Amino acid sequence: MLKKVEKKYSAKKTPKAELKKWYELMTLGRMLDERAPNYLKQAVGWSYHAPYAGHDGIQLAIGQTFVRGEDHLFPYYRDMLTAVSAGITAEEIILNGISKATDLASGGRHMSNHFAKPEWKIHNVSSCTGNHTLHAVGVARAMKRYKHKGVAFSSQGESSVSEGYCYEAINGASCEKLPVVFVFQDNGYGISVPKRDQTANERVADNFSGFLNLTIIHCDGKDVFDSMSAMEEARRIAIEKCEPVIVHADCVRIGNHSNSDKHEWYRDEEERAAAKAQDPYLAYRKELLSSKVFTEAELNAIDEEQKKVVLDAHTKAMKAPNPTPESIFDNLWPESYVSTKYPEGTHNQSGEETKFIDAINGTLKAEFRHNPNTFIWGQDMANKEKGGIFNVSKGMQQEFGIERVFNGPIAEDFILGTANGFSRFRDDIRVCVEGAEFADYFWPAMEQYIEMSHDYWRSNGAFSPNVIIRLASGGYIGGGLYHSQNLEGSLAAIPGIRIVVPSFADDAAGLLRTAFRSKGPTLYLEPKSLYNSKQAMAVVPDDFEVPFGKARVRREGTDLTVITYGNTTHMCLEAAEKLAGEGYNVEVVDLRSIIPLDEETIINSIKKTNRCLIVHEDKVFGGFGGELVGIINDKAFEHLDAPVKRVGSTFTPVGFNRILERAILPNTDRVYQGMLDLLKY
Known part of the structure; x- marks a missing residue:
């Protein structure tokens, strides 16, 4: 729905103190913007540095509409x-710009012009422009679940x-009716690519005009x-109707x-002059003077004050410490x-053995009972008797209700991206997702996976996505392409x-429990041919836990070390038993954890046997075995x-x-x- 917003503010209607504050902020911002290239x-x-000059109106409004303590803000570069x-x-802006160790956004780890203040819920976002829309939707979902008054602001070009x-983000927000305000700052260019090469509509927001539960507001940015x-009305609608709003702001890029x-390479002199004139x-400033609310002398005095603020901020920031080389880890x-x-x-417990699939199911339920702030979603996750593709x-x-266990659309990016956002709302939240129906279908979510991989490092420890990504992995089911392949060889290269x-039911339960009780993201690969x-x-103890980075020696031996995990663990044990009948004693080490890796157990075993074979289901070429x-x-x-x-x-x-x-x-x-x-070498 397109909504026309009446202009509530003007130089005559707005209190002078408010107008002055806005002018101070705009002056300070412009001074920093122009100083940055120096x-x-x-x-x-x-x-x-991406100068914002020409976006002043909408950016002032976003910041002024943001309510600290209620809202979450995802700015772009x-x-x-x-x-x-x-x-x-100003000091915090400069610390970010010159990448100091005391930079609030990342401690110098992230690119300059990526602004954040985690304690205020102004989030550090990745340089993948626009992918934070999904994180904003995830936060808004949490706001709705926890009945929190506030909105998530997502800003982008x-x-x-x-x-x-x-x-995916806007479709999901409209489907779920979530309090998100998406701000599109339209300056007509994506670097050098003009808008006409991006979309047929003059305004990109109009691409979404057919979406239900969505309000679109156009304004002069x-x-x-x-x-x-526009921004005040957008926030009001998002809260009162609990629905998403798009604010499309027409801006101009001056530089x-x-x-x-x-820009001289693709904008002629006339176009550049027209942009500057706007x-x-x-x-x-001209409006404040022409309305006679301020005199030239008053505004000049404010200018001088802000110059002092910038100079003082510069002096302090230049004295701030740089990050140290040893801090990279x-x-x-x-x-x-x-x-x-x-x-x-x-463990040494005896009793009735449990199937692999039942161990996972039982542990999921146990952890949901243990922590009421635990959620799960994915494709085919919860419709009557259905509970995931398998x-x-x-x-x-x-047992736990649709508020905690629900379906996601067939959009892997959305499933994982909103998990990242949802977990930002509270530190005790744990989100488990079936990242795709089969591991092979996970690749559309890779940009979110990579984003999640460096969230904690990039934010210098300020934010950790507490997310467990469950994927049914591997072959031996006659599934062919997209139903039988392995990912760990590729994904292990991403820190x-x-x-x-896991290879056995007890480890499946123990590793899953540890993942739920740990902070940070875990990729939990389930060899689906082992389910039944x-x-x-x-035997699976009710409280069993398996530490990350602890391999398990499945069979003691002296003649050969075999390192394996997943489906091939069982082949290795079968082959080792066969060789035992021929007089050989093979040790089988089940890694269980790929990252982190138990190097100590591997090396100690090789010291004993002096020979090593690595076995995994994935391709030999490019597989994890090469590492x-x-x-x-x-x-x-x-x-x-x-x-x-x-x-x-x-x-x-x-x-x-x-x-x-x-x-x-x-095979065996x-x-x-x-x-x-x-053994015969």
């Missing part, structure tokens, strides 16, 4: 005045609205009074896109939960997310009596026909032969 010229910092208007000081995740009226751009800051991920009863992740979460919605792969496998059954070989060569080479060998899949996709699948995936016979070759 730091680059002096080789001090601010190597990336051009939102300097938004940040200043919301209360971030109009060109990034072309990104798929923006459509160059006009302070029109922008203030280059950034300090690495030359300067919102000068227009506001700080805040890679939060400390994980530590088990006191099961410190090694092993029914792993069967019965959860019936910041723990990756675990008799081989994977085990293991590198670690072993670096740290245990002198203990080897033979080269480290690998057994895994062929360097092909997984075929659908069972004949093709058997030719591609490893291949594992046996790999062991025998090394």
